[in-house]
Amino acid sequence: MNPLLTVQGLTMDFGGIRALDQLDLRIHPAEIVALIGPNGAGKTTFFNCLTGMYPPTAGEILLTRPGKAPKRINGLKPNRIAKLGLARTFQNIRLFPNMTVLENVMIGRHCRTHARILGAIFRNPATIREEEATIGMSFALLKRIGLADQANAFAKNLPYGAQRRLEIARALATEPSLLLLDEPAAGMNPQETLELNGLITSIRAEGLAILLIEHDMKMVMRLSDHVFVMDYGRKIAEGAPDEVRHNPAVIRAYLGEEEVHA
Numbered sequence: 001m002n003p004l005l006t007v008q009g010l011t012m013d014f015g016g017i018r019a020l021d022q023l024d025l026r027i028h029p030a031e032i033v034a035l036i037g038p039n040g041a042g043k044t045t046f047f048n049c050l051t052g053m054y055p056p057t058a059g060e061i062l063l064t065r066p067g068k069a070p071k072r073i074n075g076l077k078p079n080r081i082a083k084l085g086l087a088r089t090f091q092n093i094r095l096f097p098n099m100t101v102l103e104n105v106m107i108g109r110h111c112r113t114h115a116r117i118l119g120a121i122f123r124n125p126a127t128i129r130e131e132e133a134t135i136g137m138s139f140a141l142l143k144r145i146g147l148a149d150q151a152n153a154f155a156k157n158l159p160y161g162a163q164r165r166l167e168i169a170r171a172l173a174t175e176p177s178l179l180l181l182d183e184p185a186a187g188m189n190p191q192e193t194l195e196l197n198g199l200i201t202s203i204r205a206e207g208l209a210i211l212l213i214e215h216d217m218k219m220v221m222r223l224s225d226h227v228f229v230m231d232y233g234r235k236i237a238e239g240a241p242d243e244v245r246h247n248p249a250v251i252r253a254y255l256g257e258e259e260v261h262a
Contacts, residue, residue, distance in 0.1 A: 002064055004029050004178055004209050005050075005086075010059035012042075012049055012233075019045045021233045023059070027178065032200070032210045034220045034241075037230035038253055043213045044091055046230070047180055050211075051088050052078040065177060083111045087171040088180035091213075093163050097156035101147055101166055104155050105138040108173030141169045145199060161192030165199065178209045185216045197223060221245065229253065 003026040012020035019042050027033050035043050048054045050061060055075035062070040065085055073081050087108075095104055113130055142148045145165045150158060155166060164184055171179055181200070185193045193216065200223055204210055214220050220227065220241065227244040229237040231253040237244055244250055 001028050003027060004031075004064055005211075006060070006062040006064070006070065007050075008060040008062075010046070010049060010061065011057045012045055012054060013057045019233050020049065020056070023230075023233075023235055025228055025235070027209050027211055029177070029209055030204055030207050031225050032204055032212060032223050034212045034214060034224040034227045035230065036214065036217075036220060036227060036244075037236075040232075041230040041253075042233040043230055044182060045233075047088060047182055047211075047213065050081075050180065051086060052076050052081045063178070079111060082174050082176075085175070085177035086180065087174045087176035087178075089164075089167045089171055089182055089184060091182040091186065093167055095155040095163060095167060095170075098154060100152050101142065101155055101158065102135070102138055102151040104166055105141055105169050105173050106134050108170040109134045109138065111174050138173060141172055144202075145169050146195075161188050161195070164188065164192075164196070168199065168203075172203070176208065178211065179203065180211045180213075182213045183215065184212070185214060185219055193219065 005025070005027040007023060007025040010020055010023040011018065023046065035046065037043055045054065049056045052073070052075070061073050063073050063084055063086060064070045071084065073084065073086075096107065113134060139148060139151060142151055145168065147162060147166060147169070150162065155163065158166060168181070168184065185196055188196060197219060200210060200212075212220070212224070224241050227238065227241050228235055229244060229247070229250050236249045236253060237247045239247070
C-alpha cells in the first residue's frame, strides 16, 4: 500500500538554530502513528511545517490522495493543505470562544464549500442548499462526538475536555484523509482521556490516518501502530510501540544518561 504522507529529509532552521534535522517519516492510510519526544524536541515545529505554517528550509513533504499522484505540499498555504486532506488540532486550544459549538464546526466546512460573496448576499438556491448541508453535516459530527446537546452553547462555556473534542470535530469537518492531533489529552482527567481514546479509535475505524503528538505514554502504547521518537530535532528511533519502549536511545532521551546507568 502506498503511503498517504511521505516526508523526506525535512529540515527547519530558525536563524542559526536547527529545529528539525533531516527527518524522514511515512504514514499509510488508516494508520495511527505517534510522534513522541521530550519537550523542545521539535514535534510541534514538525506539525507546523506539514500544515503550511512554516515553509521548511529543506526536504520534501508529499501528500497522496486516493487515486491521485503524490503532491508536493512544501510551503503551500494552510487553507490549500487543508483542502488537500490534511487537518490538525493545536496544543493550545484554538476555538472561536464567542461563537456557538455548531458554528465552530461549520467553520471547518469552509474549505469544502463553493458559495461566493454574491451567493451569500442574494441567497440563491445553490447557496441555501449548501448552507443547509453544512449545518446538517456539522450537527452530525457533534452527535458523533457527544456534543449535539451543546450545539447552541458558546464554545467558551464548554468544559475543557469537551473543547478538545470540539476542536477535533472542527478538523473532521474539513473531510481529511490525515488528521494531526497535537497533545489532545493534555489537561484531561482520566475519564476524559478514556473517552478520547474511544473517539480516536472510532476515527481510525472509518479509514482516517492519524498522526499523534502525545506525552501520555499509556495512550501512545495503547493506540499506536507505529511510533517515531524525536530529540533535538532528529529522529532517534522508530518502530512498534513495544520495540520503542525498550530502545536505549529513547530511554536516554527521556531519563538522561545518569539515570539510565544509575
